[in-house]
Amino acid sequence: MSTKVAPDPSRRSETARRSILAAALELVGEVGYAKLSIEGIAQAAGVGKQTIYRWWPSKGSLLFDAFLTLAGEGEAAALPDTGDLAADLKLVLRATVDELKDPRFDHAMRAMHIEIVNDPALAADYAKRLDDPMRELKKARLLAARSAGQLAEDVDLDVAVDLLFGPVLNRWLQRADLLTHEYVDQVVDTALRGLAPR
Structure with a gap:
C-alpha cells in the first residue's frame, strides 16, 4: 500500500x-x-x-524583485582584473550596454527608475540591495588600479565611478539609440585620461 x-x-x-x-x-x-x-x-x-x-x-517593489531575479541577485562578482584597466572597464561597460538594450531589462529598469523617484522605501531598498553593492565592486577595481599606479593617488573613487558609469546611464535614459559599444569605449578612454597619474 x-x-x-x-x-x-x-x-x-x-x-x-x-x-x-x-x-x-x-x-x-x-x-x-x-x-x-x-x-x-x-x-x-x-x-x-x-x-x-x-x-x-x-508594484514597484514587486518589479524590483522581478528585475533582480532576471539579473541574478546574489551573483554579483568582482569586476575583471587582467591588469589592463581600460580593457576591463570596456568589457564591463559593453556588457552593460547589451543588458540595457535587452527589452526584458530595458522595460523593467525604466519602470524602476520612475518608481524610485516617487517611492523613498523602494529607493532605499534599491540602494541597499543593488546600487551600493555594485558601487563597492566598482570602487574595489579602481582601488586596485590606483594601487598599481594606473590612477592618480588623489583620485576620489566615488567620483571616478560616477565619471565612468554615469554617462552610460544618462545616455540610456535620454538617448538609448546612441548607446553603443563605441560610445562606452570613448567614455573609458576619456575618463581614464583625466584620472591618470600626472
Whole structure:
C-alpha cells in the first residue's frame, strides 16, 4: 500500500512566487509601467491579489524583485582584473550596454527608475540591495588600479565611478539609440585620461 506524501507548501509558495515575478516582467514589457497593475499580474500568474500583497507592498517593489531575479541577485562578482584597466572597464561597460538594450531589462529598469523617484522605501531598498553593492565592486577595481599606479593617488573613487558609469546611464535614459559599444569605449578612454597619474 503506497503512502501519500503531503504537498510541500514551501515548494508551492516558490512556484507561485516565480510565476508572479515572471508575469510582472512580461506584463511591464507589454503594457508599460503606468498600466501595470497588481490585478493584471495576479491574473497572469494564476494567483490571488492577496498572495502578491502578502509578499510585496507595491508594484514597484514587486518589479524590483522581478528585475533582480532576471539579473541574478546574489551573483554579483568582482569586476575583471587582467591588469589592463581600460580593457576591463570596456568589457564591463559593453556588457552593460547589451543588458540595457535587452527589452526584458530595458522595460523593467525604466519602470524602476520612475518608481524610485516617487517611492523613498523602494529607493532605499534599491540602494541597499543593488546600487551600493555594485558601487563597492566598482570602487574595489579602481582601488586596485590606483594601487598599481594606473590612477592618480588623489583620485576620489566615488567620483571616478560616477565619471565612468554615469554617462552610460544618462545616455540610456535620454538617448538609448546612441548607446553603443563605441560610445562606452570613448567614455573609458576619456575618463581614464583625466584620472591618470600626472
